[in-house]
Amino acid sequence: GYTAKVSWNAAHGSGAKIPFSFSFYDVAGNPVRDVLFAYSMIDDSGKEFWSNIGSSQSHLGILSSSGTSQESVLIPSNGNYQIKLILTGENAQNYESFYSAQSEFSVGSGSEQPVKKSAAVPGWVKNNAGWWADGTIADSEFLSAIKHLIKEEIIIVSQSQGSTTNSDEIPLWIKNNAGWWSQGQIDDESFLQGIQFMIKEGILRI
Incomplete structure (x- = not known):
């Protein structure tokens, strides 16, 4: 399966075209090329006021050849x-059945509010946490997964907070938390907030 991420620049306000970025990733978090997609915009009355299904005569959808596409919508x-x-x-071929998802967002006059969505943690990251907790994979592989969450802005870390350090400095209790999270004993939001706090406080260095 694929993970799709939609983002937009919150500095743009209503009454103007806002650039929306559509990005697609595989289960390993790598960009997926040549994805076909369509999208529509719906106002708070439920009315669809904009849609784009592509312009090709041979297939339905916009071709995202690089894994990321930008669309501007008024x-x-x-x-x-x-x-x-x-x-x-x-790959220029339509699926027999299409897959859809919806997200809510708000627009103001130069709003700073991003697209509202739950923290979309890839399944492989949670799997890695469990494998790391039971010693199946090394500390460095777990840190790589955390770096991916930072790159995708699922965990927000300022430039001054992150630095590289030896993996043997990771406290054991962080490993315990990772194991509990992978088993569903800690929810995604709580675990991510904990990791973000530990990076900020220098307990966990990336």
């Missing part, structure tokens, strides 16, 4: 909106 006024994303195929 948002008419301040308010709450939904964006509906539909995966229609890959």
Whole structure:
């Protein structure tokens, strides 16, 4: 399966075209090339006011050849909106069945509020946490997974907070927390906030 991420520059406000970035990743977190997708925008009354299904005569969807595509949409006024994303195929071939998802977002006058979405932690990261907790993989592989979450802005860390250090400095209780998280005893949000706090305080260095 694929993970899709939609983001936009919160510095842009209503009454102007806002650039939306669509990115696609495989289960390992690598960009997926040649994905076909379509999308639509829905206002708070439930009315669809914009859609783009691509312009090709041979397939339905916009071709994201590099794994990331940018689309600019005129948002008419301040308010709450939904964006509906539909995966229609890959490699210039449509799927027999399409896959869709929706996210809510708000637009103001130069709003700083990003697209509202739950922290989309890839499944492989949680698997790595469990394997690291039971000693199957090395500390460095767990840290690589955390770096991926930082890169994708699932964990927010300022430039001054992160630095490279020896993996043997990771406290044992962090490993215990990772194991509990992988087993569902700690929810995603609590674990991510804990990791973010530990990086900020210098307990865990990336």
